[in-house]
Amino acid sequence: MKKSLGAKTLSTTPVWVVGSYDQGGKPNVMTAAWVGICCSKPPCVTVSLRKATSTYGNIMARKSFTVSIPSEACVMDADYFGLVSGKDVDKFAVSGRTPIKSELVDAPYVAEFPLIIECRLLHNFEIGLHTMFVGEIMDVKADQEVLGEDGSLDVQKLSPVFFDSDSRQYFKIGGPLGKAFEVGMNTGKRASK
Amino acid sequence: MKKSLGAKTLSTTPVWVVGSYDQGGKPNVMTAAWVGICCSKPPCVTVSLRKATSTYGNIMARKSFTVSIPSEACVMDADYFGLVSGKDVDKFAVSGRTPIKSELVDAPYVAEFPLIIECRLLHNFEIGLHTMFVGEIMDVKADQEVLGEDGSLDVQKLSPVFFDSDSRQYFKIGGPLGKAFEVGMNTGKRASK
Numbered sequence: 234m235k236k237s238l239g240a241k242t243l244s245t246t247p248v249w250v251v252g253s254y255d256q257g258g259k260p261n262v263m264t265a266a267w268v269g270i271c272c273s274k275p276p277c278v279t280v281s282l283r284k285a286t287s288t289y290g291n292i293m294a295r296k297s298f299t300v301s302i303p304s305e306a307c308v309m310d311a312d313y314f315g316l317v318s319g320k321d322v323d324k325f326a327v328s329g330r331t332p333i334k335s336e337l338v339d340a341p342y343v344a345e346f347p348l349i350i351e352c353r354l355l356h357n358f359e360i361g362l363h364t365m366f367v368g369e370i371m372d373v374k375a376d377q378e379v380l381g382e383d384g385s386l387d388v389q390k391l392s393p394v395f396f397d398s399d400s401r402q403y404f405k406i407g408g409p410l411g412k413a414f415e416v417g418m419n420t421g422k423r424a425s426k
Numbered sequence: 427m428k429k430s431l432g433a434k435t436l437s438t439t440p441v442w443v444v445g446s447y448d449q450g451g452k453p454n455v456m457t458a459a460w461v462g463i464c465c466s467k468p469p470c471v472t473v474s475l476r477k478a479t480s481t482y483g484n485i486m487a488r489k490s491f492t493v494s495i496p497s498e499a500c501v502m503d504a505d506y507f508g509l510v511s512g513k514d515v516d517k518f519a520v521s522g523r524t525p526i527k528s529e530l531v532d533a534p535y536v537a538e539f540p541l542i543i544e545c546r547l548l549h550n551f552e553i554g555l556h557t558m559f560v561g562e563i564m565d566v567k568a569d570q571e572v573l574g575e576d577g578s579l580d581v582q583k584l585s586p587v588f589f590d591s592d593s594r595q596y597f598k599i600g601g602p603l604g605k606a607f608e609v610g611m612n613t614g615k616r617a618s619k
Contacts, residue, residue: 235542236567237566237567240469240566241563242465242466242471243541243543243579245586245599247437266463267462267463267466269439269472270435271460271472271558272460273554273555276433276434277435278437279464279472281463309612312609312611313610313613314610315610328613356553358549358551360468361466362465363465363466367558369433372430372431373431373432374430375428377429384429385592386592386593387593388590388593394603401607402581402603402606404581404602406438406597406598407600409595410595411501411505411595412595413595413596414508414509418506
């Protein structure tokens, strides 16, 4: 018998840092956990933000944003970027992190974060407290240190951060559980005999 | 210097199993990784699906779906639910898992999965290959085994599964990295002195 926990946003979600420029060209970053991939063709991400954030206005004006994905080593910066508003402080200056202007979209990313996604705004949908932005992925860029020998991303080297909304804690990624589209094959085979 | 990996959907995302009924009332489940939370008030999830799936038609007709969140122990079932189509097989029958009719929405969930979310369809947005469904969370229900002593969700007991789209592997959750809205406080304090 399952126990009701109520109607709430209970999930463990990736932690992404959203980069944007304000009207004067000042770079800003904010941390978001209501994020994800939402389409394969064109490749798109979704990031949901409150209207009260600086980033909301920046994305609406510039039609661009980036996602900088923190590794475990960047968790303090990622948390800081979600604690304060770009309206009050220059988060890059305070944290000592470096904004890099994307060559593809009108937004900055965090140089010290190992994986970044450059997006142009495709849609903004009003859901409620949050506005859902859909950005088309124009490129993904990674530091050499998080790539495997074949040049593809090595998730365990990246060591991405997840946010648990119930305990309000960050978690690291754990070990592999098997290949997708493979470990479940026995289920069908076993039962179809 | 970051290396370009191209414009692709490169992320480590939660693995969710989406439950729905077809026109005849047959329960179906499919696994999705283009998922996430997209609003706090009302609490909402987003799940992106291709039109070719049975689940797409089921959600459009029934205006309801559930999310059953697999623990590490359910990874083979979760993979199987993404390997085959509900048009070809009865995935509940083949896997031996039990569909439970939600009392709140017109959709079934997987009894053996430890955490479930019951949703009514609020929006469907066409993005490209994928349609993004937004569902309002009507309730979250959990097995006692994944709750802590205070009755809230214990993520490490839940042991949710993540999908890495580049290596096409599943990963488990790792250990805690600290409290959100807390571990970053030193960044601001240190720099403001």
